[in-house]
Amino acid sequence: MPLYLTNPAPGQIGGCQNNPSVVPSGKPGEDGMSSIRKCAVFVCAALWTSTVLGQQTPVGGPPQNQAATKLGPIVGSPIPVSADKLPVAKLKVPAGFKVEVYASGVANARSLAVSDKGTVFVGSRLVGAVHAIRIKDGKTEVKPLVSGLQRPNGVAFHKGTLYIAEISRISRIDNVEDKLGTAPKPTVINEQFPKDEQHGWKFIGIGPDEKLYVPVGAPGNVLVPDYKTHAHIRRMNLDGSGMEIIAEGQRNSVGFDWNPVTKEMYFTDNGRDWVSEDGPEDELNRVRANGKKHFGFPYCHQGNFRDPEFGWGMNCADYEPPVALLGGHGASLGMRFYTGSMFPAEYKDAAFIVRHGSWNRTNKIGGDILLAKFNPDGTVKSLEPFLTGFLQDNTYVGRPVDVAQLADGSLLLSDDFNGAVYRISYAK
């Protein structure tokens, strides 16, 4: 099975959904993908189906055995870990790369946004604050920029302005770098969003069309959403006007970016819970101009697996399929294409995809960064682990969330479990 990764962490069970895989860009089976790959994808789907049918509990219920305990979501402490206790020494990267602590004391560090001048803005899910990191006279300075917000997970920077996404509103701070340390009050530009906590925290980004893109998650694990209010991606002008839905049938996307070659938007999407240990898998999706605008949730997961509850009579071919599968329950969050020149040429225009790590499986996966390389037509050529080590003996020593590129081409990585930001650089 050449397109599966080697196990990124020890102690994982065998089986197909452990690892991400590349899937065809068109309908499954119609694009000439190798029979091995095809087999791999469908064997896995078949495995789950049999798991589900073999259960005594209602479909979608967890197995009734000891192994299935300790499945609960673990969020880490709201209090950041001190620099000397960060797990940098455990992180593994390819030869020539180096990981170091960029900033500690960034409570619950989530999404990242970098300004032209190098200020790094960091959102949070649990502590209500957006932090600003600056390097001043060779010293790292970490300060809260604003606090008391409702799960300000999403941040985006564009032409001097910082955009912040809370659960149900988007706001902006103009000329934000002149206002560091003054506790500026963000100006709300749009609050036409549902107030649900579940999948309510948002990632945001500004597209090549200079519009602000905002996903709205499904308000629960699996349900038929009202697509007018939930389970879709919207875009709007930078003043909050002209909001429209551009894609629907996504469950919970917490990361996206635009392919620098094709200019198409790619987004990660987290698969549903409680079907099986292995899946369904998280997806890497692509919004094509001529593609289908519905990505399948809750009817069809990962392009070929019909939901045990809602999938009856539905046809996966009616939905836009993923371009890659990212592993079951791995919580794929931030993703960015690499456009810098510090890393070797093969990294150019490839995407780094961060897996926060699973909770709804007993043998955890994730806690890593994957590297996806693309064909000129935007389909995925390969998928491999890039950084591993946050998962040690089935226990998290950190939970990575988002990546962002600095002007020098090095890569920042946030860790909400430890409240830290790392820097990954390369030297021959």
Add this chain to the structure above:
Amino acid sequence: MRNSFRAGALVALALVAAPALSASLNERLAPCLACHGEKGTSVMPEVPSLGGQPAPYMLVQLFAFREKQRLADPMNDLAQELTNDDLMVISEALAKLPPPVVSGKGADAAKIEKGRVAAQKHRCGFCHNPDMSGHDQIGRIAGQREDYLLKALREYKSGKRAGFDPAMLEVVRDMSDEDFVNVAHLLAHWN
């Protein structure tokens, strides 16, 4: 009852908020335990027992009280002056209290059985451990006060309590108030 909280809270506030360097940890915890029960078992209506709670769970709840992410008298006032270090030290210390003592008094076998079915269906044991002892940021619910459990479940349902993580919002979505009553009865009489 509200009033008794307030009176207690005033005393506690005075003691907790004045962390004279000499004040030993036990002295600082005494007012807390006056409400929560000195041996981990609370005897005050709607005041939760803290015995057997995992330290990380208490840390995130105290943090949420301080940041007013979880609104509850009298804890928001009490947590106001606590520093991050206080939160860590206090939650570690409280975690050493023995699990609450469960009394078999008033146990209703039919209710307990219904509670067991609901707990199974809604997977309580998968997150809270099969023995409901909790782990990490997921609280212990075995042996907790029945009135407090009921209050907590209703507050997740009404949206008053969002939770540090929204997992409970998903759990209570498909549960009825009768389910809450039965599950609270089961957990309060857990053995």
